[in-house]
Amino acid sequence: MNEIEAIDLIVNRLGPAATGKGVVIGPGDDSAVVGFDPEEETVVTSDVLIEKRHFPEGSPGDLVGYRSVAVNISDLSSMGAQPRYLTIALTADSIEESWLLAFADGVRACCLETGSIVIGGNLARGPKSIAITALGSVLRGKSVTRSGAEVGDEIWLTGTVGATAVALQNFRDPQIASLEELLERRNENALARYFLPIPRVDFASHLFSFASSATDVSDGLVCELDQLSRNSGHRMQVDVESVPVWCGANPREAIQSDDSYELVFTAHPCERTEVTSVAKRTKTPVARIGLVQEGDGVHVHEGEVMIEVDAGYSHF
Amino acid sequence: MNEIEAIDLIVNRLGPAATGKGVVIGPGDDSAVVGFDPEEETVVTSDVLIEKRHFPEGSPGDLVGYRSVAVNISDLSSMGAQPRYLTIALTADSIEESWLLAFADGVRACCLETGSIVIGGNLARGPKSIAITALGSVLRGKSVTRSGAEVGDEIWLTGTVGATAVALQNFRDPQIASLEELLERRNENALARYFLPIPRVDFASHLFSFASSATDVSDGLVCELDQLSRNSGHRMQVDVESVPVWCGANPREAIQSDDSYELVFTAHPCERTEVTSVAKRTKTPVARIGLVQEGDGVHVHEGEVMIEVDAGYSHF
Numbered sequence: 001m002n003e004i005e006a007i008d009l010i011v012n013r014l015g016p017a018a019t020g021k022g023v024v025i026g027p028g029d030d031s032a033v034v035g036f037d038p039e040e041e042t043v044v045t046s047d048v049l050i051e052k053r054h055f056p057e058g059s060p061g062d063l064v065g066y067r068s069v070a071v072n073i074s075d076l077s078s079m080g081a082q083p084r085y086l087t088i089a090l091t092a093d094s095i096e097e098s099w100l101l102a103f104a105d106g107v108r109a110c111c112l113e114t115g116s117i118v119i120g121g122n123l124a125r126g127p128k129s130i131a132i133t134a135l136g137s138v139l140r141g142k143s144v145t146r147s148g149a150e151v152g153d154e155i156w157l158t159g160t161v162g163a164t165a166v167a168l169q170n171f172r173d174p175q176i177a178s179l180e181e182l183l184e185r186r187n188e189n190a191l192a193r194y195f196l197p198i199p200r201v202d203f204a205s206h207l208f209s210f211a212s213s214a215t216d217v218s219d220g221l222v223c224e225l226d227q228l229s230r231n232s233g234h235r236m237q238v239d240v241e242s243v244p245v246w247c248g249a250n251p252r253e254a255i256q257s258d259d260s261y262e263l264v265f266t267a268h269p270c271e272r273t274e275v276t277s278v279a280k281r282t283k284t285p286v287a288r289i290g291l292v293q294e295g296d297g298v299h300v301h302e303g304e305v306m307i308e309v310d311a312g313y314s315h316f
Numbered sequence: 317m318n319e320i321e322a323i324d325l326i327v328n329r330l331g332p333a334a335t336g337k338g339v340v341i342g343p344g345d346d347s348a349v350v351g352f353d354p355e356e357e358t359v360v361t362s363d364v365l366i367e368k369r370h371f372p373e374g375s376p377g378d379l380v381g382y383r384s385v386a387v388n389i390s391d392l393s394s395m396g397a398q399p400r401y402l403t404i405a406l407t408a409d410s411i412e413e414s415w416l417l418a419f420a421d422g423v424r425a426c427c428l429e430t431g432s433i434v435i436g437g438n439l440a441r442g443p444k445s446i447a448i449t450a451l452g453s454v455l456r457g458k459s460v461t462r463s464g465a466e467v468g469d470e471i472w473l474t475g476t477v478g479a480t481a482v483a484l485q486n487f488r489d490p491q492i493a494s495l496e497e498l499l500e501r502r503n504e505n506a507l508a509r510y511f512l513p514i515p516r517v518d519f520a521s522h523l524f525s526f527a528s529s530a531t532d533v534s535d536g537l538v539c540e541l542d543q544l545s546r547n548s549g550h551r552m553q554v555d556v557e558s559v560p561v562w563c564g565a566n567p568r569e570a571i572q573s574d575d576s577y578e579l580v581f582t583a584h585p586c587e588r589t590e591v592t593s594v595a596k597r598t599k600t601p602v603a604r605i606g607l608v609q610e611g612d613g614v615h616v617h618e619g620e621v622m623i624e625v626d627a628g629y630s631h632f
Contacts, residue, residue: 024357025461030394030531031361031452033459038354041340044435045347046403046449050442075346087362089447119360122447126366131405131438131447133362136347143349145341215346 003123006095010123013104017111018118022084032119034085036137043081043136043143047072051128055195056171061099062179063195064130065106070197071218072134073114074261077204078216080144081136083114089122089131109179114199142208149213149232149266155290156275158200159262161221162246162254167194190246197261202282207265210274214265221255222309224264225290225298232266235295240302242289255300256309266292319439322411326439329420333427334434338400348435350401352453359452359459361391367444371511372487377415378495379511380446381422386513387534388450389430390577393520394532396460397452399430405438405447425495430515458524465529465548465582471606472591474516475578477537478562478570483510506562513577518598523581526590530581537571538625540580541606541614548582551611556618558605571616572625582608 001009011018011027019026024033036042049068051057073083088107092099111118116134167190177185182192207214213232215224221243225236238255245254267275272288279286293299300307317325327334327343335342340349352358365384367373389399404423408415427434432450483506493501498508523530529548531540537559541552554571561570583591588604595602609615616623 024457025395025459029461029463030391031359031397031450031459033357033359033395033397033454035357035456036352041349041351042358042451043347043349044401044403044449044451046405046436046438046447048405048407048438048440048442048447050407050440053440053442078346079341079349081347081349085360087360087449089362089364091364091366091445120362122362122364124364124366124369126364126369126445127443129407129442129445131362131364133360133403133449134347135358135360135451138349140351141340143341143347145345147345 001095001097006100007123009097010100010104013101014108014118017108020117023117023119027118027120034119039140040137041140041143043076043079043138044133045072045075046131046133047075048129048131061102062106065103066110067195067197068130068132069107069110070199071261072132073110073116073199073201074197074216076134076136077200078214078263079138080142080204080207080211080214081138082205083116083134083136083201085117085119085135087120087133088118091124091126091129093125093128105179109183110199114201139208144207144211144214146213146215146227147231149228149234149292151234151292151294153212153266153268153292154288155236155238155264155266155292156286157243157262157264157289158203158284158286159198159260160244160246161217161258161260161262162249163190163193163260164258165253166190166246166248200263200284203278203284204263206278210267210271211265212267214263217262217264218259220257221264222298222300228266229297233296235293235297235299236290237293237299238290240300240307242287244285244287252307317411317413322416323439325413326416326420329417330424330434333424336433339433339435343434343436350435355456356453357456357459359392359395359397359454360449361388362447362449363388363391364445364447377418378422381419382426383511383513384446384448385423385426386515387577388448389426389432389515389517390513390532392450392452393516394530394579395454396458396520396523396527396530397454398521399432399450399452399517401433401435401451403436403449404434407440407442407445409441409444421495425499426515430517455524460523460527460530462529462531462543463547465544465550465608467550467608467610469528469582469584469608470604471552471554471580471582471608472602473559473578473580473605474519474600474602475514475576476560476562477533477574477576477578478565479506479509479576480574481569482506482562482564516579516600519594519600520579522594526583526587527581528583530579533578533580534575536573537580538614538616544582545613549612551609551613551615552606553609553615554606556616556623558603560601560603568623
């Protein structure tokens, strides 16, 4: 199998995830051509997942495929954007047909769940990694940035944090279950949740109506709150006891080291009804976990006790 | 220096290449937000450059930066699109400040030359590679694909092919010359041409007015002609003696193994004046190198002699 045959194999397996509305020219030419609604702005994000760093060595292709797409969609969601198109550049030491097909299955599953379409990509030889660029759309002027939090706003979190640590402590070959089965078990199985984070696409499409700022949890909740703090110039105060934590996870660890790709956002207290009503409509668990205050940095306490936290996560 | 500091360093060094028209939200948030003209469609391409595979180990950062951007812009040009925005995901084993700054210099040089803006990216730890997604724009319905060649059309090539082989035979540390100096020497120095391919942006913006199909030379001219042949269902006949070849290169090798990122396109004979007039206006060398005929495959001859060629280039 040469490179062109491998690309054909993947595109065929993607099926409906590689064709659709707005695609003028899809995978196979020098570039793809797509259309956007003139009422909307284009939202663009890129992320790279590298074996051993962003997923364990030997991870099944379908889980890697799903996770790769989901983490990029998450960056669109945290701007309040709707996912539209993806390019996927896959680098691998060799072409293993079964792994490639499984990878395509995972990509397809997340694309169909989030309404996104693969419009192009690249296949090159090298250490296994996946570089994805996701394009989304948002109503003109309605994107939600990291910088808008105001003193008095409340801090909210979707879902739970802490599955990552539990999952990676018990990493076993999850091929024992099919992708479909693991998708069903995302609410109880940490490994399923780690590989198959839940894209908060529907909820995110309403962010503009209540959120003053937002981001997603890719480097730990404390680190993300530190970003919201730096970008707004205000202090983020969080009570650990109010943070929904994955069953079995240590709460203090769960807020510092976690890539659950949940959304963390701020909203004025008068938006509380709106937040909970959207959450109910989109079946998204949400919790109020803190307050935006005057000052700077992230201020974490557990009941009456202040906790020292480290927001200095770095990939290097 | 941690990851956030390294990203700030790069974005600062990019200067005018990281801000500009149409950018609503630039680098630094979860995603970038950009606007496109409603009269236009969005053109999207992704390419990955891996050390030792797409550039020699130990290559200077500024040359790698320029080349990485240029090869992506080339994929937009071959659709007849104007470059607009880029995301750049850089993976490296460690953060070497001097290499990063040089890389940013190279990116900036190619961005300023081509009118493109870096709107986001990613920095991760791993074997050195650069994954770029380039977004361009083209008038609605005016993109040029690989599939439109008609029997009787003529085949054209911009610039020359063959610098790659000459360059890589003599790879020495090109840091002896500055980026500016090497940019000046692209027409005489093979290594400068290899690292700093000439983006044919201005010429490409007129492709829609005369070209029936187009692509760029990234895997050798014969391989690209094979793509045009497969996509149009016609035979591509080329005379080696009419192909402009880099000084010192073997013509037969030059047409089979070369990534000069020149444009190869087809046009009806009655467009000959238009092609040469646009070429003159945009200071782009062009040459007629063959004909589209009934049949299939690529048919190469040297004067009266048929040449066996291999179009089966594969990265694997």
